[in-house]
Amino acid sequence: MTDRTAAVTRETAETDIEVTLDIDGDGDSTVDTGIGFFDHMLDSFSTHGLFDLTVQCDGDLEIDDHHTVEDVAIALGEAFADALGEKRGIVRFADRTVPLDEAIASVVVDVSGRPHYGFEGEFSQAEVGGMTSHMAKHFGRSLATNAGLTLHCGVEGENAHHEIEAGCTVP
Numbered sequence: 001m002t003d004r005t006a007a008v009t010r011e012t013a014e015t016d017i018e019v020t021l022d023i024d025g026d027g028d029s030t031v032d033t034g035i036g037f038f039d040h041m042l043d044s045f046s047t048h049g050l051f052d053l054t055v056q057c058d059g060d061l062e063i064d065d066h067h068t069v070e071d072v073a074i075a076l077g078e079a080f081a082d083a084l085g086e087k088r089g090i091v092r093f094a095d096r097t098v099p100l101d102e103a104i105a106s107v108v109v110d111v112s113g114r115p116h117y118g119f120e121g122e123f124s125q126a127e128v129g130g131m132t133s134h135m136a137k138h139f140g141r142s143l144a145t146n147a148g149l150t151l152h153c154g155v156e157g158e159n160a161h162h163e164i165e166a167g168c169t170v171p
Contacts, residue, residue: 077146
Protein backbone atom coordinates (compact mmCIF):
# COMPACT_ATOMS: atom_id res chain seq x y z
CA MET A 1 0.00 0.00 0.00
CA THR A 2 1.24 3.50 -0.73
CA ASP A 3 1.91 6.01 2.00
CA ARG A 4 -1.38 7.83 2.62
CA THR A 5 -0.09 10.94 4.34
CA ALA A 6 -0.20 14.63 3.60
CA ALA A 7 1.09 17.93 4.94
CA VAL A 8 -0.65 21.20 4.09
CA THR A 9 0.35 24.74 4.97
CA ARG A 10 -2.17 27.54 4.51
CA GLU A 11 -1.33 31.17 5.04
CA THR A 12 -3.87 33.93 4.55
CA ALA A 13 -4.26 37.45 5.87
CA GLU A 14 -6.34 35.93 8.71
CA THR A 15 -4.70 32.59 9.51
CA ASP A 16 -1.45 30.65 9.51
CA ILE A 17 -2.12 26.88 9.51
CA GLU A 18 -0.11 23.67 9.39
CA VAL A 19 -1.91 20.32 9.03
CA THR A 20 -0.41 16.85 8.86
CA LEU A 21 -2.54 13.78 8.25
CA ASP A 22 -1.89 10.04 8.22
CA ILE A 23 -5.05 8.26 7.06
CA ASP A 24 -3.69 4.88 8.22
CA GLY A 25 -2.85 6.08 11.72
CA ASP A 26 -4.08 5.09 15.16
CA GLY A 27 -6.29 8.07 15.99
CA ASP A 28 -3.56 10.16 17.60
CA SER A 29 -3.92 13.92 17.43
CA THR A 30 -2.25 17.12 18.49
CA VAL A 31 -4.52 20.09 17.82
CA ASP A 32 -4.19 23.76 18.75
CA THR A 33 -6.51 26.20 16.99
CA GLY A 34 -7.06 28.57 19.89
CA ILE A 35 -10.71 27.44 20.13
CA GLY A 36 -11.02 24.82 22.86
CA PHE A 37 -14.23 23.22 21.65
CA PHE A 38 -13.01 23.09 18.04
CA ASP A 39 -9.80 21.39 19.25
CA HIS A 40 -11.97 18.87 21.13
CA MET A 41 -14.02 18.15 17.98
CA LEU A 42 -10.93 17.68 15.79
CA ASP A 43 -9.43 15.36 18.42
CA SER A 44 -12.67 13.35 18.47
CA PHE A 45 -12.78 13.24 14.65
CA SER A 46 -9.22 11.87 14.58
CA THR A 47 -9.75 9.40 17.44
CA HIS A 48 -12.91 7.82 16.01
CA GLY A 49 -11.74 8.06 12.40
CA LEU A 50 -8.50 6.26 13.32
CA PHE A 51 -6.33 8.75 11.44
CA ASP A 52 -3.42 10.69 12.93
CA LEU A 53 -3.83 14.44 12.80
CA THR A 54 -1.75 17.45 13.73
CA VAL A 55 -3.24 20.93 13.42
CA GLN A 56 -1.53 24.16 14.40
CA CYS A 57 -3.46 27.34 13.70
CA ASP A 58 -2.81 30.95 14.54
CA GLY A 59 -5.96 32.83 13.54
CA ASP A 60 -7.64 36.19 14.00
CA LEU A 61 -9.73 35.08 16.99
CA GLU A 62 -9.91 38.67 18.19
CA ILE A 63 -12.40 39.09 15.30
CA ASP A 64 -14.32 35.81 15.68
CA ASP A 65 -14.01 32.08 14.98
CA HIS A 66 -14.99 32.12 11.29
CA HIS A 67 -11.61 32.27 9.56
CA THR A 68 -9.99 29.77 11.92
CA VAL A 69 -12.70 27.13 11.48
CA GLU A 70 -13.09 27.70 7.74
CA ASP A 71 -9.36 27.74 6.95
CA VAL A 72 -8.62 24.66 9.07
CA ALA A 73 -11.42 22.84 7.20
CA ILE A 74 -9.97 23.94 3.86
CA ALA A 75 -6.46 22.77 4.82
CA LEU A 76 -7.79 19.50 6.25
CA GLY A 77 -9.87 18.88 3.13
CA GLU A 78 -6.82 19.48 0.94
CA ALA A 79 -4.84 17.07 3.14
CA PHE A 80 -7.49 14.36 2.77
CA ALA A 81 -7.59 14.84 -1.01
CA ASP A 82 -3.81 14.66 -1.21
CA ALA A 83 -3.49 11.64 1.09
CA LEU A 84 -6.23 9.72 -0.75
CA GLY A 85 -4.55 10.38 -4.09
CA GLU A 86 -6.21 8.22 -6.74
CA LYS A 87 -8.43 6.64 -4.05
CA ARG A 88 -7.34 3.10 -4.84
CA GLY A 89 -8.27 0.50 -2.24
CA ILE A 90 -10.89 2.52 -0.40
CA VAL A 91 -14.58 1.91 0.13
CA ARG A 92 -16.24 4.71 -1.81
CA PHE A 93 -19.56 4.94 0.08
CA ALA A 94 -20.21 4.90 3.83
CA ASP A 95 -22.88 5.87 6.30
CA ARG A 96 -23.00 5.99 10.06
CA THR A 97 -25.42 7.07 12.77
CA VAL A 98 -24.02 7.94 16.19
CA PRO A 99 -25.91 8.64 19.44
CA LEU A 100 -24.38 10.77 22.16
CA ASP A 101 -26.65 11.01 25.18
CA GLU A 102 -29.79 12.83 23.95
CA ALA A 103 -28.27 13.76 20.56
CA ILE A 104 -28.05 11.72 17.39
CA ALA A 105 -26.13 12.49 14.22
CA SER A 106 -25.89 10.75 10.89
CA VAL A 107 -23.40 11.14 8.06
CA VAL A 108 -23.45 9.67 4.56
CA VAL A 109 -20.32 10.10 2.44
CA ASP A 110 -19.32 9.40 -1.14
CA VAL A 111 -15.61 9.81 -1.86
CA SER A 112 -16.57 10.74 -5.40
CA GLY A 113 -14.36 13.68 -6.24
CA ARG A 114 -17.59 15.66 -6.76
CA PRO A 115 -18.03 17.98 -3.78
CA HIS A 116 -21.47 18.51 -2.33
CA TYR A 117 -22.64 19.22 1.22
CA GLY A 118 -26.12 18.82 2.64
CA PHE A 119 -27.16 19.44 6.24
CA GLU A 120 -30.43 18.84 8.05
CA GLY A 121 -31.17 19.95 11.57
CA GLU A 122 -30.50 22.82 13.92
CA PHE A 123 -28.13 23.22 16.83
CA SER A 124 -29.74 23.79 20.23
CA GLN A 125 -27.36 26.54 21.36
CA ALA A 126 -25.75 29.31 19.36
CA GLU A 127 -22.25 28.80 20.81
CA VAL A 128 -20.23 26.06 22.48
CA GLY A 129 -16.86 26.71 24.12
CA GLY A 130 -15.87 29.71 22.00
CA MET A 131 -17.16 28.24 18.72
CA THR A 132 -20.38 29.40 17.13
CA SER A 133 -22.52 26.37 16.36
CA HIS A 134 -23.27 27.34 12.76
CA MET A 135 -19.53 27.07 12.08
CA ALA A 136 -19.87 23.28 12.47
CA LYS A 137 -21.99 23.32 9.30
CA HIS A 138 -19.52 25.62 7.60
CA PHE A 139 -16.68 23.29 8.60
CA GLY A 140 -18.51 20.37 6.94
CA ARG A 141 -19.09 22.33 3.74
CA SER A 142 -15.48 23.54 3.52
CA LEU A 143 -14.12 20.07 4.27
CA ALA A 144 -16.36 18.41 1.66
CA THR A 145 -15.54 21.00 -0.98
CA ASN A 146 -11.78 20.75 -0.54
CA ALA A 147 -11.61 16.96 -0.03
CA GLY A 148 -13.88 16.27 -3.03
CA LEU A 149 -16.56 14.55 -0.95
CA THR A 150 -20.31 14.29 -1.29
CA LEU A 151 -21.34 14.62 2.35
CA HIS A 152 -24.83 14.59 3.84
CA CYS A 153 -25.19 15.24 7.58
CA GLY A 154 -28.12 15.38 9.95
CA VAL A 155 -28.38 16.14 13.65
CA GLU A 156 -31.00 16.40 16.36
CA GLY A 157 -30.86 16.73 20.13
CA GLU A 158 -31.08 19.12 23.04
CA ASN A 159 -27.44 20.08 23.61
CA ALA A 160 -25.27 21.63 20.90
CA HIS A 161 -22.08 20.19 22.40
CA HIS A 162 -23.48 16.67 22.04
CA GLU A 163 -25.05 17.37 18.65
CA ILE A 164 -21.78 18.61 17.15
CA GLU A 165 -19.68 15.98 18.91
CA ALA A 166 -21.90 13.14 17.65
CA GLY A 167 -21.38 14.47 14.12
CA CYS A 168 -17.61 14.61 14.63
CA THR A 169 -17.37 11.08 15.97
CA VAL A 170 -18.81 9.66 12.78
CA PRO A 171 -15.67 8.23 11.16
